Amino acid sequence: MTAMTGMPTVAVVEDNADNRLLVAAILEERYTVREYVSGAEALAAFAADPPDVVLLDISLPGMDGTAVLAHLRADARLRTLPVVAFTAYARDGDRARYLAAGFDGYVAKPIVDEAHLLRTLADCVARPRG
Amino acid sequence: MSAEADDAVAARAAVERLRRFGGERLLRDMGAIFLDALPEGLATARRALAEGDAAGVGQVAHSLKSSAGQMGAVVVERLCQAMEAASRTGDLPALAALLGEAEREGAAYARWLGGELERPPGGGPAPDGAG
16 A cells, blocks of 8 residues: 555556556556566566555566566565456456466456456455465 | 448447547557557568568567557457467468558558547547558
């Protein structure tokens, strides 16, 4: 939670500028939005100041989203951080595949229904972290 | 309704959706990014194809697919999806055909979107060929 705003913080890890812009526009009234263009950049920032929830692109250059998730789950301090897969892999079975891989939620691109994005993030933030 | 008309309706709906998400400013900013990224991405795919790099074409197609879908460039989105599938099997002739089509359809969509961005909000109907 950001002390200044009282809003939860969402980290948007996404290499496409248009997607970052879009997500920020949808979320900015409810979240403090931090943007990262790569997994490495995000992981370095989370070590010092973890967000409340992560919206993580899968098809990132270099370290992809699944590898970023593995790093987070292997880190004692960050392993309970809720992570939502944000992906254009949106064929039948993809949602179940990402949830089975350890993501806490799944949002397909393109975003057609902003309510689904908001609900998914809100559920993740509200869920007790064990 | 014809497929072309369906595509034009989808393009119009995407533009209106972006206005709902973030107003005229978001539409213009995203439109500007896409109008740069689309030809740039297709040129990157063309270079990868020339090098016989099917996976490289697939990577670009994956990235453009979601942007095209978000902007309502549904024909380009479908072509990118088909390129992604063809890249998995390394089918270079199919990739060449699909990429050529994506370049033509992308140019048509860019003309439409350019006109749309110049038009005041709530202006006239979308021209044919939006896709």
